Amino acid sequence: xxxxxxxxxxxxxxxxxxxxxxxxxxxxxxxxxxxxxxxxxxxxxxxxxxxxxxxxxxxxxxxxxxxxxxxxxxxxxxxxxxxxxxxxxxxxxxxxxxxxxxxxxxxxxxxxxxxxxxxxxxxxxxxxxxxxxxxxxxxxxxxxxxxxxxxxxxxxxxxxxxxxxxxxxxxxxxxxxxxxxxxxxxxxxxxxxxxxxxxxxxxxxxxxxxxxxxxxxxxxxxxxxxxxxxxxxxxxxxxxxxxxxxxxxxxxxxxxxxxxxxxxxxxxxxxxxxxxxxxxxxxxxxxxxxxxxxxxxxxxxxxxxxxxxxxxxx
Amino acid sequence: xxxxxxxxxxxxxxxxxxxxxxxxxxxxxxxxxxxxxxxxxxxxxxxxxxxxxxxxxxxxxxxxxxxxxxxxxxxxxxxxxxxxxxxxxxxxxxxxxxxxxxxxxxxxxxxxxxxxxxxxxxxxxxxxxxxxxxxxxxxxxxxxxxxxxxxxxxxxxxxxxxxxxxxxxxxxxxxxxxxxxxxxxxxxxxxxxxxxxxxxxxxxxxxxxxxxxxxxxxxxxxxxxxxxxxxxxxxxxxxxxxxxxxxxxxxxxxxxxxxxxxxxxxxxxxxxxxxxxxxxxxxxxxxxxxxxxxxxxxxxxxxx
Numbered sequence: 001x002x003x004x005x006x007x008x009x010x011x012x013x014x015x016x017x018x019x020x021x022x023x024x025x026x027x028x029x030x031x032x033x034x035x036x037x038x039x040x041x042x043x044x045x046x047x048x049x050x051x052x053x054x055x056x057x058x059x060x061x062x063x064x065x066x067x068x069x070x071x072x073x074x075x076x077x078x079x080x081x082x083x084x085x086x087x088x089x090x091x092x093x094x095x096x097x098x099x100x101x102x103x104x105x106x107x108x109x110x111x112x113x114x115x116x117x118x119x120x121x122x123x124x125x126x127x128x129x130x131x132x133x134x135x136x137x138x139x140x141x142x143x144x145x146x147x148x149x150x151x152x153x154x155x156x157x158x159x160x161x162x163x164x165x166x167x168x169x170x171x172x173x174x175x176x177x178x179x180x181x182x183x184x185x186x187x188x189x190x191x192x193x194x195x196x197x198x199x200x201x202x203x204x205x206x207x208x209x210x211x212x213x214x215x216x217x218x219x220x221x222x223x224x225x226x227x228x229x230x231x232x233x234x235x236x237x238x239x240x241x242x243x244x245x246x247x248x249x250x251x252x253x254x255x256x257x258x259x260x261x262x263x264x265x266x267x268x269x270x271x272x273x274x275x276x277x278x279x280x281x282x283x284x285x286x287x288x289x290x291x292x293x294x295x296x297x298x299x300x301x302x303x304x305x306x307x308x309x310x311x312x313x314x
Numbered sequence: 315x316x317x318x319x320x321x322x323x324x325x326x327x328x329x330x331x332x333x334x335x336x337x338x339x340x341x342x343x344x345x346x347x348x349x350x351x352x353x354x355x356x357x358x359x360x361x362x363x364x365x366x367x368x369x370x371x372x373x374x375x376x377x378x379x380x381x382x383x384x385x386x387x388x389x390x391x392x393x394x395x396x397x398x399x400x401x402x403x404x405x406x407x408x409x410x411x412x413x414x415x416x417x418x419x420x421x422x423x424x425x426x427x428x429x430x431x432x433x434x435x436x437x438x439x440x441x442x443x444x445x446x447x448x449x450x451x452x453x454x455x456x457x458x459x460x461x462x463x464x465x466x467x468x469x470x471x472x473x474x475x476x477x478x479x480x481x482x483x484x485x486x487x488x489x490x491x492x493x494x495x496x497x498x499x500x501x502x503x504x505x506x507x508x509x510x511x512x513x514x515x516x517x518x519x520x521x522x523x524x525x526x527x528x529x530x531x532x533x534x535x536x537x538x539x540x541x542x543x544x545x546x547x548x549x550x551x552x553x554x555x556x557x558x559x560x561x562x563x564x565x566x567x568x569x570x571x572x573x574x575x576x577x578x579x580x581x582x583x584x585x586x587x588x589x590x591x592x593x594x595x596x597x598x599x600x601x602x603x604x605x606x607x608x609x610x611x612x613x614x615x616x617x618x
Contacts, residue, residue: 014459015459022468023468023471026468026471026472026475027471027475029475136600136603137596139599139603140547140596140599140600140603141592142551142554142555142558142595144555144574144575144578145574145578145588145592148588149581152581152582244461252466252555255466256555259559270467271470274470274474275474282471285467286467289467
């Protein structure tokens with residue numbers, strides 16, 4: 001087990017290297033540089049600026065310099081936000097994005113599992129059809145449509161129920177207050193809730209037909225004990241391998257959600273950085289995201305081995 | 315003797331049902347899938363005939379009727395534009411024609427990008443599965459690595475680098491979507507490769523390329539078709555995502571993504587600008603999903 005974990009972690013290094021390399025050369029082959037602007041700099045100044053950032057050296061040498069610095073955790077200065085290094089910007093943005101993403105992930109897993117299991121227990125009845133219909137809606141309606149609609153309902157019109165004010169702030173982070181998190185997290189989680197619910201329903205239906213479930217029923221166990229004690233663990237296996245893609249989808253969605261709700265996360269840095277050709281910032285964010293995804297895939301594999309004794313991690 | 319002859323004849327008369335005939339029958343009986351095919355056909359037809367269906371051009375600006383509602387719109391609006399059945403957008407262009415032109419672009423992106431992913435994925439997957447062994451594990455390891463990349467980010471970088479090139483959008487999205495296809499095809503190939511008819515072909519001296527294209531690929535069509543119908547909506551969503559970030563199709567051309575993101579901006583004052591494109595897109599995505607589910611049920615006799 002430990003040996004496997006160690007090997008997987010070492011195996012992640014070449015993957016990261018590939019990502020860094022591809023991202024680096026893609027950004028550098030792009031026409032236009034970070035210091036192109038309407039106002040031409042005097043040639044000497046431009047030369048000095050480029051020399052300061054090593055942009056005057058051959059491409060391969062720039063690449064090696066970048067790799068060397070990266071190995072020490074130095075992602076260089078941001079070309080556009082002159083007062084910050086990339087590492088500083090990411091440290092500012094990451095906590096926001098991480099809280100947003102992890103909350104959305106947790107919500108998706110909990111709500112999706114609950115919905116999927118209840119649909120599977122009522123297979124082919126109205127409960128099942130309505131859950132699956134809503135799930136289909138969740139998959140087909142993009143985030144940037146649900147966000148403004150929910151904003152309009154809860155933020156601008158304001159909803160009150162039994163005299164209770166349910167209106168929510170429509171943007172801003174406000175230090176991560178719960179009220180500010182509800183809308184973005186919900187919007188981000190909705191498509192994933194739908195996908196998780198569909199997956200859970202499918203695998204639950206399959207597991208409920210298994211012989212050992214019939215045995216459990218014959219023993220006279222209650223439905224809740226059968227589901228929670230026997231079926232859920234087996235049915236959740238496909239979900240574990242979906243964790244990696246789910247994180248990728250949530251990170252992608254966070255680009256939009258951070259934009260719409262004006263949250264200061266790293267997704268916004270990425271979009272702005274790409275549009276401004278802020279090479280180092282974009283690279284930093286891509287490396288950060290890739291590391292997160294690789295890490296989660298690794299954890300998912302380990303979890304799979306623990307949950308399913310048939311899988312030997314070797 | 316005579317009796318045996320008759321039974322033989324009777325046996326001959328029972329027509330065998332091939333997998334495909336069976337599948338088509340099951341699909342025809344699936345009401346959701348059939349309705350989806352018809353609706354999708356209608357939307358495609360509308361999109362193709364768009365210029366004939368409206369007196370307005372898709373890029374015809376009219377500053378007298380900016381963000382006007384259709385004349386039948388219930389509720390109060392600032393102005394109404396008779397003749398524009400879906401209303402007008404923020405520079406007074408006809409929203410009906412623009413929605414249909416958006417359908418053209420969105421459907422085209424969906425189809426072309428899916429074809430690109432189909433081509434790469436099927437060839438790659440079939441090659442990996444058929445060649446097997448070390449080459450297979452190497453090829454699939456590469457797919458695993460690519461899987462862990464945050465791909466949309468690369469598409470975004472690509473779109474920025476190549477200045478929102480229309481063709482490149484197709485190719486970039488297609489190049490992202492082939493991974494799952496390759497995995498599915500490889501899995502199928504691994505099981506088909508063991509069958510006797512492949513062995514027979516090999517014994518007859520057929521080369522690996524011919525075996526892959528002539529014997530293996532036709533036999534993986536089923537699962538691939540299912541996945542294709544599920545890829546198209548994914549691609550349409552990706553395109554609209556890029557358009558929302560301002561990296562997709564450029565004015566005056568349009569796509570559902572562009573229309574929806576414009577509409578979302580004006581949602582409070584002009585809800586029709588969001589409603590119609592979003593409705594068209596949602597219905598289309600629904601249809602593709604239902605057709606995909608229907609095909610899967612039809613082609614997979616296990617779950618009958």
